[in-house]
Every structure is written in C-alpha cells, then in structure tokens.
Amino acid sequence: MKEIVEEIKRLQELNSLNTHLPIHAKSVEFFEELIQFLFPIRSDKLNCEITSCNSIENICQLFNEILTLCSNEKIDIKEISIRFFNKLPEIYKELIEDAKLILDNDPASKSLEEIILSYPGFFAISAYRICNALFKMEIPILPRLISEYSHSKTGIDIHPGAKIKTPFFIDHGTGIVIGETCEIGKNVKIYQGVTLGSLIVNKELSNKKRHPTIEDNVVIYSNATILGGDTVIGHDSTIGGNVWITKSLEPYSVVYYKATVTIKKPTDSELLFHI
Secondary structure (H helix, E strand, C coil): CCHHHHHHHHHHHHHEEEEEEECHHHHHHHHHHHHHHHHHHHCCCCCCCCCCCHHHHHHHHHHHHHHHHHHCCCCHHHHHHHHHHHHHHHHHHHHHHHHHHHHEEEEEEECCCHHHHHHHHHHHHHHHHHHHHHHHHHCCHHHHHHHHHHHHHCCCCCCCCCEEECCEEEECCCCCCCCCCCEECCCCCCCCCCCCEECCHHHHHHCCCCCCCCCCCCEEECCCCEEECCEECCCCCECCCCCCCCCEEECCCCCCCCCCCCCCCCHHHCCCCCC
C-alpha cells in the first residue's frame, strides 16, 4: 500500500498537479452564502436580514481565502474583492429582471418568491451572473467551480464566459448547454435540451468565437441545436423543437422540424383470438 501512495505522489509531481488546493468546498459555501445574502428567502436561518454585517463579512472572508488559494502573486486580492462586491447591487437588479421575465411568461409561476426559491432556471442564471462577473475579472478556477456546481444541481450547463443580456428566461432547463463564446440578447427564452454549441471542436480555436449569437426576443424550443461562431439567429425569431441549425437566420424567422407521425388502428382480424 505504501508503494502505491508513493507512486501516485510521483505521478502527481510529474504532471505538476497542485494537490493542496482545498477550494472546492469553500467555493460551494461561498456561492450558497452569497445567494442567501442576495435572496434571504433562500436562507434556512430564522430572522435573516439582508443588512446583516456578519453575513457579508463571512462572505468576504471566504472570498479572500479562495483568492489566496487559487490566484497568483500578481493578483491584487483586496482590489478584486472591492470590485466584485461593488458589482453585487447590479447583479441583484439583473436577477430581479430575469425573475420578472419568468413570472410574466410562465403561466405556472405565481410569484417572484416561488421563482427564487424553486426554479432551476433561475438558480442557473443566478450562478451564471455571479460567475460571469468573476470570469471578467480573470479570477482562475472559481467561476468554473461555481458553474459546475450549478450544473450538477440543475442539469443546465452555462459557461461563465458566455455573454447573456438581461432579462433572460430558462424554462425547465434540464440538458441546456450554452458555450463560452455564445452571445444572447434581451428577452430570450430557452427551453430544455437546447444546445448553443461549437460546430468544430478544436483546441486551436480556443481564442476564436465558436458559439452562436442569439439576438433579442428569440424563443428556442426544446432540443433545438444551434452551432457555430458565425451563426446568428435574427431578433424576434422562433426556433421550433428538435431542429439543427448551422447557418444564420434573418429576423422574424420561424424554423420548425416537420415529422410524419403514422397512427395505425388495429384491424378486426388483428383483434381475433386464435385458439
């Protein structure tokens, strides 16, 4: 057993892996504490108030600990911390707009509180807006850890680098994939199983726009796949379920998949019992 441990350590050193980077649990704790600070209704604590200085101090301390663990010496932790927390009021306003769009369009929704508490789409959007702010500050690892935590909770995979305007609506959401260089306009509505992905998977294209642009007021129904960095879906278009798109569409386009469904009624002879 000792020999196995030593061999694993040798392989870790050979691949220059930092085995002392205990930030996964801290990242989840930071995100959950932050969401509860923004939306106290999600907290399990009684008499939780948004004005709690202790709460925000705990979040700040967690954030600084994570930055210390995952960043290099060139990063000014204090300056980044100030910038990020100054963004929180803006993030909150955007998330309220997102929640209102869901409330206005989902006939099953009854209140903002219900959406904030129980909608996986809103949870995924919340994680994205926080991760996107961190991503823009070039903070390593943390945005991906939070986005993957949200992915594991909701089945919705949004890369922190995607550019998504407010408001944005995800309904149901399971199986949605939104790539790193995707751009999404205002009032866009996306349903379960939608993929906004890359047409070609190639490491050499990592600095290129690989994912589509979705303009304002577009609706994309379930299991639609839209691929390619040059693909632009014009504003006010409707994309039906199960379609496959790799070319740009003009504004006000309606795209749908036409399938033939045959229903065969059993004949009398097929219903006879043979003895």
